[in-house]
Amino acid sequence: MFVINCPHCNEPREEEEFHYEGEAFIARPAEPETQTDAEWGDYLFMKKNPKGWHWEMWGHSAGCRKLFVVKRNTANHAIDGAWTLTEARAAYDAEMAKI
Amino acid sequence: MSSRVIHKHSRVDFSKPLSFTFDGKIYQGFAGDTLASALLANGVKTIARSFKYGRPRGIVGAWAEEPNALVQVDVGARTTPDLKATQVELYDGLVAARTSGWPSLAFDLKSLGGRFSRFMPAGFYYKTFKWPNKFWPIYENIIRRAAGYGKSPIEPDTETYDHKHHHVDVLVVGGGANGLLSALLAARSGLKVLLVDDQSELGGYLLSMPNVTIGNLYARDWVAKIITELSNSPNVTLLERTTAFALHDMNMIQAVELVQDHLPHHERKPEQRRERMHRIRAKQVILATGAFERPLVFGNNDLPGIMTVSALTTYFNRYGVSCGKNAIILTSNDLAYQGVADLAEGGMNITLIDTRANINPLWAARFAKLGVTIYPGYGIDQALGSNAVTGAKLVKLDSIKMSASINCDIIASSGGLSPTVHLFCHDGGRPQWKDNVLAFVVSATGRANAGIYCVGAVTGVFGLQESLSATCETITEMLAALNKKVESDDLSFNTDEINCSPAHAIFRIPTTAKAFVDFQNDVAVTDVELAVRENYRSIEHIKRYTALGFGTDQGKLSNVNGFAIAAEMLGKTIPEVGTTTYRPAYTPVSFGALAGAHVGDTFEPRRYTAIQAAHNSRNASYETVGQWMRPWYFPKPVEDIHAAVNRECLAARNNVGILDASTLGKIDIRGKDVREFLNRIYTNAWNQLAPGKCRYGLMLNEAGMVMDDGVTACISDTHFLMTTTTGGAAGVMSWLEKWHQTEWPELEVYMTSVTDHWTTAALVGPKSREVLAKLCSDIDLSKDAFKFMDWRDGTVAGVPARVFRISFSGELAYEINVDASYGHYVWEELLKAGAEFGITPYGTETMHVLRAEKGFIIVGQETDGSVTPFDLDMAWAVSMKKPYSFIGKRSLARSDTARTDRKQLVGLLTDDPNFVLKEGAQLINSDNITPPVPMLGHVTSSYYSAFLGRSIAMGFVIDGIKRRSDEGNNIVYAWADGKAVKVKIASSVFFDAEGARHDV
């Protein structure tokens, strides 16, 4: 029952307007055919599932239909920010650099 | 009514008598009573029989903490089980009944010979589950008779409910002294304020403390003054009879308002809701939820006539009910004293037993004047009496020496206050034990960063003056964070309270008699002892083993006593033991309130196509597909579904049928890169598809499993129209968006859902061309000019149309797409034109049979997320040569997906042509069903085909494609309904494998 601020609509909206799209920044391998079964399996199935802060994708299905990235705490549903797909990676890298 | 005390403070209107019925007897009460106060005034002591032992039980509390007095209110469709009599407002004509006690309240079979005490010690269920299965029916019989309270209504609910959404600056939960003050200060700063309170009247415990003064005002006048100011503030909303029952993430509070259950039936408005759920999103939440007084645990403490001091005081001061003439008050703290003084002043004979050796001299002097006898340093070993309390046996606590017995007709005890920390804890907050107030409390500003502030007794500040001052400070801090100033100069928080001396950390008085911790679940001290002896250590486990804190009161009175007693037995401190988890709902909430308007016709949106009226006029029977209402079949008089479907199938095969296919998802895709986009999304190739052509496509997920299928038409090089399955449309749309936005933003494609823009009529059968020719003169319909898998622009019945020559039946067929506004008109014109050929409208059932006869799959019926195109024998639809590795392609080569002996789709034929297999039947290798029986697959589709004159089925069989053509190895058995039926594995294309019928 949380509220997400869609970075495209720039408007806080109820969770019901959105759908979850899983962990963010999982890039599709550029050349799937060269992947071993194990590597491809990692891409398909291995997700972080952390307790705590998690970078994940959400889609504004009942709004602008855009996907974007949310940093959410899976333990208490706190949300620390939402970024468009183009901005998100930089925000993520900046945070990782701090750690 | 001898036990009524008519005094000026009472909130009961003695000029308005009401009559009501309890357990078949008629009683009298007054406006302002609760069912509990009215029953007490009538001398009704036993209201319930206990869960396990059938012991008589009476009213213990005065509000939501009540564990015993669960009643069934009203009858018929309106009946509600398990309301607490303490919370039911009395109205004229109210009908209530007990929810326990069999065969009667006066005599309960369970109480005989302690039968149940032997059967149901702590851990009863856990132990019983380990016993041999064969004993279960016996115990189930006993448990079922004993379990539960009350009866659910069996008639459909005739009432309506709704939901209301609020967005406010400040939500105040609780309308007691500190909640009112908080709302006032917040309102004065101009914020939008909502205050919810669960009672019928604001004021909280001040309504039970009429003799206290704040500033120069009596409590009731102080309350009235604040309410007046709040009511006159346009930025304030006050909601009474509204219980905040859950606090969720980001300050979303759910509260349920009882709108008119407190009114006599004839005053209830049929257009008004029974209950309303408020969903409140608040920037700041102020929890002023107060506290409940917990009783002390002593022997036979469950006898009717034993209650909390606050309840006894409340009944006396607020409701004008004297629950007894000779009261024994047992306390470990000063908080109970004001009530004791009020009762004594009101004429009750009081014996005060204080577990502390030293009494605050100011109070001692006051009590002496009021003639209260005091036993300092004493406790109650056990209450005396069989069906109601008649006395108590005292014990001197420092020597454990038994003392004389004292007669009484009421006992009230106080073990201190337990703050109502529930909402604070619903989203993960934890209360802290504070030794100086002997309570689990929450911090006033500890969650200020989340916008949650706590004021009053919930923070462990129990003195009135002290709490009002603290509240003022907390709200000042809240407002400062919002750059606002508090306006409180005109308010005085001075009261005439006597300062409290320290309370005694005592929760139970050791006794040899049965002493109950939790009344509703019949959990005695000995049960907690047993749990600890059997090595349960975590309080969460002890709770579940004993049932402590279960039930409709959720341990509001019993939990802290239970935690403290467990701590004592575990040799730990109370904070080391901690609390169990507080979860919503705070008090029971009706399903009606939760559902709101989402019931019946408004449960879920129903989607209808533009030609629904036409289907209704032809007696369509409907089925739900996703949210769509689709015609299932069109029965003629006296036809059942089988007769109708047989007739419809034969019409489509022999003459012409017509199907409303408008519900198929349609996505209009434009842009210069659409072909490449489709290449990546679909398994087959799209580079060569020319304008005017269509192609069938399979869509896989990245794991290589089929997720959707449909026909996509090339309108122009930069414009395609994709169709999806009816149920998959929305999912496919977000699937396309996901890949476009995340992986291929460089592709120029624009997607628009156009499902509802078009009406699609599928004209199916050998006569379809002749029918269409009558209405369409601007498309050359000849076989060679308009080929299978072509589409053409033109007009049908004068309406601009896109006509697709595609077929989901194997017959010559045209799908006519027109602007949905013309859909109904064109449909009727087609039926008129087809009349001479016997045109027959058909529904989804016939559609399914026709496609099954041809072995066409339905995604979601033949597929379940574990099926590859190769499993479906559809390699023809997969192009492995495309340069871009389409979605799902790599997974088709994974070791498990690439196995050749996976479950594969095949046709299935029974020996008996009239026997129709059950869909879902397991396929096994022999009719010997001695376990273990290897499961080879299952039947996915099964029908009777009137055209073929026999049953047909499809299903998955391990290695089925190979077995299909292996004469010696093509028999399996379908297991369903206790029977194994022999079936032959065959091709899933049951006729016209060469496609001659559509190629005309």
Ligand SMILES: [Zn+2]
């Ligand atoms: Zn948006």
